[in-house]
Amino acid sequence: MKDAKVSIIVPCYNQAQYLDEALQSVLDQTYKNWECIIINDGSPDNTMEIAENWIAKDKRFKYYYQENAGVSSARNLGITNALGEYILPIDGDDKIAKDYINHAIEAFEKDISLKVVYCKAEKFGDENGEWKLPPFSLQSLALDNMIFCSALYKKTDWERVEGYDNRMLDGLEDWEFWIAILKNGGNVLRLDITGFYYRIKLISRQKKLEGAIKKNLFNYLSIKHADFFVEQLGSFGALNDNLKKEIDCFYAKLKSEKFVIDLFCKTFFGFTIFGKINKK
Structure with missing residues (x-):
């Protein structure tokens, strides 16, 4: 398992200005058995040009294009074409530490009950400092998400839950995905290392998540995973x-x-x- 392939999935929409940093953090990994799949989600910028430069630099980088359909669809396209046993999503404006994948694979190797492995995180960009997230528990997960998108999991679990939900176009797709793969069992580990760097921007999709949009997403989650919420919250x-x-x-x-x-x-x-x- 130590040599298991990891497929790093990088969906991009209007993030070309940050993409070099994200892909450099992939190239710097101490764990070498990876592929990196870049998905251009119909972005109007020069994402394709940047991706082609990285493919020329290292053949482990791959590139796909689709008409704009949202981050869930873009990740699903990448994972469908992934050869790796493990999946690690990274948004095109974030970064990972050079030893993150190595530590995560070691954790999976030691504990076969693990379904998700993630780490400590820091914010950078328009805000800096530790990103303090509460410890994981299923009951806590029923109240809010504490696992960012860049956690490692097995492709077989993605297949089991039929991927990310393409209907969640406005956000919270990570929260829904973690609920889907964890609600029926399996353990979660947060590594005691800072391995993920989350870019904070003054304007972002997450900051637009409010009002009727947020209410509709909560309603959808409550119906889709009613069994989970009743079990954890009553x-x-x-x-x-x-x-x-x-x-x-x-x-x-x-x-x-x-x-x-x-x-x-x-x-x-x-x-x-x-x-x-x-x-x-």
Whole structure:
């Protein structure tokens, strides 16, 4: 398994200005048995020219073009043509550390129960510093995504869930994919290394994810993976009961705090703020 091929999938749309950095981080890998598939998702920039330069430099780079159909479709095209046992997606504006793949493959070799291996991350670009993400658990995954797109997994798992969901054009496709491959079992490992560098831009697809778009995506996820959300968070009835209990606890605590404040004010200042304190 140590020599297993890794297929690195790089979908590109309007990211040509960053693509050289991303592909250089691929070329710098200490793990050598990889191929890198660049997918031009109908980008109007010079993505093809840059890709051809890298193919001329190293034949492990490959290139495909499709009419614009979104990142899920672009990844699926790349993985369909991938020869690797393992898949590592990287967006065309991000980077990976030179030893990331090597550490990930070692982890898979030691633990056959692993389905996903990822790492610590840093932000760069318009914002810098550690990208602090909560530890993984299925229950936490039901509340929000904490695994970025650039994690390694087996191609067979991608095949089992029929790939990334092409209908999620507006975002959250990574979250949906992790739910799909993990909800029925399998372990996840976050390596104790910083291996992924996430570019922050003032304008990005993620920052446009709000309002009706976000609501529609949440509705879609809730229906598609209802079994997962019920198992991890409970039914709507259980959620409603828990919410009522939390509200009751809040008001009970608030009532108690008001009483203490009034007692203090009455004792030392002769007046109350919230109500009357009877003195015997």
